Amino acid sequence: MEFVTVNLLTSVFTPFHALLLAVMVNARHLFYGISMLEKYKGVGAKKFYLIFGMCDESFSINCTTQPPAGVDRGWFMFFVTLLNHIYWVVGSTLGGILGGLIPFNTAGIDFVMTALFVVIFLDQWFSQKNHIPAALGIVVSVACLIGFGPDHFIVAAMAFILLLLTLFRKKIEPAEGGAAS
């Protein structure tokens, strides 16, 4: 959305279009919230900041990482969120001010985000016997990317993922250890 915002700021003033665009482009956060409903219970006032700062990286780390034994879950997630927040702000600011002074070519460094999600995906894959949800995520997203194009595929992918997870609930749920219906 930060890249789309750059475009918004350099074109005609359309505030409600900006609001709608932000909701559409960031719709995936709806899924993050559903995923974290249980994990964010019982953390107290920190919850507000945890939700506020729930970007892609903080969500994926908080969702999939177990704090070490003896470490308070709420504070662990708080500092993951806070540190990531700080890194984003400081990094962007420094990059904006000093980026031109970096002596080496940084082309391709944004691959780090792809690599992060690949690694998290793998760790999740290793941890589960039932690979249906994970495989579904990849296959449906690729299909929607082909069918709807890079700018519109996310909402379609989310809709189809939701649909298929719901349709296949009986197949998936017992394996996940959830209550059998």
Added chain:
Amino acid sequence: MSMTVWQSVITIVMVVLGTMLTRFLPFLLFPANKPTPPYIQYLGKVLPFSVIGMLVIYCLKGVSLTAYAYGLPEALGILLTVLLHCWKRNMLLSIAGGTIFYMLLVQLVFV
């Protein structure tokens, strides 16, 4: 005609509002003081797996398979990341190794 400073501020505020709506809505619809419906609990358990897969593809959404490079740097970068991770299961090594390899590819090989 470019925006005034205040129009820029309002635009950014709108983007923040839209984003916050997407982040807070589930927690408003399913508050902690009430039991979460079983269907939503089920989604909460399975969605993370689908969402991370979706995010991998999201990162690759700008890659063209028909224009030059044909997604090869990305495919090779991901392949190395996967191999490193299967080998050592070390997050830092896998991410750094895959990223550095990708940067070398796009800077030196696929130019």
